[in-house]
Amino acid sequence: MAPLTCKARRYILLMAAYDPGMHLGSSLSVLEILAALYGTGRVKFNVANGVKNRNYLVLSKGHAVHAIYAIAAAMGHLTIDELRETGSLGSRLQNHPEVDTPYVDVPNSGSLGQGISLAVGLALGLRLRGEEGRVYLVTGDGELDEGQSWESFAVAAHYGLNNLVTIVDLNDVQLDGHSHEVLKKGDLAGRFKSLGFEVLQVDGHDVGEVVEALEKAEKSDRPVVILAKTVRGRGVPSIEDTAKQRLPRDEALSYANGPC
Amino acid sequence: MLDIQSLTPREALGRALADLGDLREDVVVVVADTGETTRAKFFAERHPGRFFNVGIAEQAMVGIAAGLALAGFMPYALTFAAFLTRAWEQARNSVDRMALPVRLVGTHAGFADAYDGPSHQALEDIALFRVLPNFTVLAPADSCEVYRAVLASAAVKGPVYIRVGRDFHIPTTCELYGRFEVGKAYVAVEGGDVAIFTTGVVLPFAVEAAQILRDRGISAAVVHFPTVKPLDYATVEKYAQATGAVLTVEEHMVHGGFGSAVAEYIVQTRPVKMAIMGLKSYGRTAKSPAELYTYFGLTPENIAARAEELVKLR
Numbered sequence: 001m002a003p004l005t006c007k008a009r010r011y012i013l014l015m016a017a018y019d020p021g022m023h024l025g026s027s028l029s030v031l032e033i034l035a036a037l038y039g040t041g042r043v044k045f046n047v048a049n050g051v052k053n054r055n056y057l058v059l060s061k062g063h064a065v066h067a068i069y070a071i072a073a074a075m076g077h078l079t080i081d082e083l084r085e086t087g088s089l090g091s092r093l094q095n096h097p098e099v100d101t102p103y104v105d106v107p108n109s110g111s112l113g114q115g116i117s118l119a120v121g122l123a124l125g126l127r128l129r130g131e132e133g134r135v136y137l138v139t140g141d142g143e144l145d146e147g148q149s150w151e152s153f154a155v156a157a158h159y160g161l162n163n164l165v166t167i168v169d170l171n172d173v174q175l176d177g178h179s180h181e182v183l184k185k186g187d188l189a190g191r192f193k194s195l196g197f198e199v200l201q202v203d204g205h206d207v208g209e210v211v212e213a214l215e216k217a218e219k220s221d222r223p224v225v226i227l228a229k230t231v232r233g234r235g236v237p238s239i240e241d242t243a244k245q246r247l248p249r250d251e252a253l254s255y256a257n258g259p260c
Numbered sequence: 261m262l263d264i265q266s267l268t269p270r271e272a273l274g275r276a277l278a279d280l281g282d283l284r285e286d287v288v289v290v291v292a293d294t295g296e297t298t299r300a301k302f303f304a305e306r307h308p309g310r311f312f313n314v315g316i317a318e319q320a321m322v323g324i325a326a327g328l329a330l331a332g333f334m335p336y337a338l339t340f341a342a343f344l345t346r347a348w349e350q351a352r353n354s355v356d357r358m359a360l361p362v363r364l365v366g367t368h369a370g371f372a373d374a375y376d377g378p379s380h381q382a383l384e385d386i387a388l389f390r391v392l393p394n395f396t397v398l399a400p401a402d403s404c405e406v407y408r409a410v411l412a413s414a415a416v417k418g419p420v421y422i423r424v425g426r427d428f429h430i431p432t433t434c435e436l437y438g439r440f441e442v443g444k445a446y447v448a449v450e451g452g453d454v455a456i457f458t459t460g461v462v463l464p465f466a467v468e469a470a471q472i473l474r475d476r477g478i479s480a481a482v483v484h485f486p487t488v489k490p491l492d493y494a495t496v497e498k499y500a501q502a503t504g505a506v507l508t509v510e511e512h513m514v515h516g517g518f519g520s521a522v523a524e525y526i527v528q529t530r531p532v533k534m535a536i537m538g539l540k541s542y543g544r545t546a547k548s549p550a551e552l553y554t555y556f557g558l559t560p561e562n563i564a565a566r567a568e569e570l571v572k573l574r
Binding site: 026049050098099107110114117119121122124126147155158240 | 325
């Protein structure tokens with residue numbers, strides 16, 4: 001998986017070089033989590049919604065959608081020319097997943113907490129249909145401040161949705177600074193456990209560990225949350241573990257052109 | 261339909277959902293601890309596997325309904341209108357921007373919940389849902405119309421907001437017309453001097469006002485618009501031009517609601533004299549909705565008086 005994440009990380013920095021409006025640090029923290037899902041074929045590009053027994057990815061932290069674009073490009077679905085246009089008025093690659101955004105299973109995340117409800121509703125619906133497909137939900141830690149997040153997790157636990165696998169990208173940064181300083185999240189593992197979730201903890205930059213946790217989650221008879229410890233801005237020391245979003249173009253390009 | 265007339269509006273709602281569940285297997289119902297009070301329990305009793313209670317969590321209710329729609333279902337999500345609007349941003353971002361076939365039903369709307377006071381009395385919901393580009397907005401007048409509107413709503417492609425009361429209604433529409441068509445206005449009284457347009461439960465007040473006006477030698481038309489959006493512009497145009505004086509009446513704030521929708525059309529086409537009747541601030545606790553209609557001036561006498569003023573201004 002190392003070639004995939006290396007290539008995708010470079011593509012994220014390429015986009016950052018041309019689009020200062022993107023959320024760079026968050027895309028870098030979530031990259032290995034998404035690579036674990038796409039790289040193992042758990043979720044796929046170019047599968048139409050409604051195809052029986054397919055899996056879905058809900059990226060509730062929609063601002064990190066560039067990590068999906070980067071993986072799509074690394075897997076040959078998008079061109080470098082198209083990546084360079086990300087966030088431009090004429091581009092189909094917008095800065096949050098929209099209705100017309102390609103390679104996004106569930107659009108209209110971005111308003112934090114709302115993707116969590118969408119994922120729970122989707123998982124409930126798939127189960128009602130008797131489908132075997134799963135919903136992989138990727139959230140940030142900052143969005144766990146939202147009341148709606150916990151409203152929805154309570155529903156997932158109450159209805160025993162073991163076809164929902166939640167992965168929290170614990171990068172400990174949100175808009176105003178470090179998450180634990182902006183608002184204490186408490187004992188997250190304890191909060192999920194008390195609702196009835198099975199809780200797994202991994203290094204979110206170790207694809208192997210994430211995949212192992214996914215395999216375990218898929219055997220559970222309960223909803224599972226994988227708390228994935230990550231570093232915001234991973235791979236770019238000047239912004240690591242900060243709320244910084246922007247790099248000078250030269251610096252971004254030097255990363256983008258680095259070897260894999 | 262005769263048995264529907266004997267039901268309260270919320271009972272008609274629950275009954276309609278249960279019947280709709282017989283007709284369509286894709287219909288699911290989501291409530292926020294409101295299965296009992298919205299009478300969604302009628303659906304739950306007949307279709308228990310397709311009924312979900314998410315607890316007192318309106319934002320999750322709307323988002324989960326959107327997720328169920330993504331899975332191919334047609335969800336009806338029900339709670340008090342006053343608390344549904346708490347999830348307005350979810351209706352915007354999770355439902356309307358994808359134009360999902362989610363049906364949000366706000367019950368106890370207007371003064372229907374007189375007993376619980378202004379916190380429970382939604383007077384802004386029409387404005388809030390009307391502003392969302394893809395939403396259809398329905399505000400039926402009585403139990404018959406609630407039943408018909410809910411069944412008709414299933415054929416709408418995008419999202420729908422349905423405004424329903426609780427127990428108060430004056431049966432008016434059962435005999436007025438046969439088939440409910442989304443987007444169509446219904447003429448309750450013909451007249452040529454002034455046109456009174458209504459939506460929701462105030463229709464019978466306007467019908468009574470027309471009788472009062474007739475005794476004063478004024479011929480008032482009463483046209484009922486159970487669909488606020490898309491508005492029946494052709495009927496607005498026809499009666500505005502025929503009378504030159506339009507009075508709108510609604511159990512809702514005068515800002516942004518049904519009257520505003522009518523005014524937006526009229527001022528941009530061929531303006532006529534117009535007045536908007538409704539509420540200008542919050543309600544209060546009372547023993548019945550009827551007390552509140554009187555207290556806040558939504559009465560046949562006041563409607564007649566406003567209509568008479570308009571006729572003089574023509």
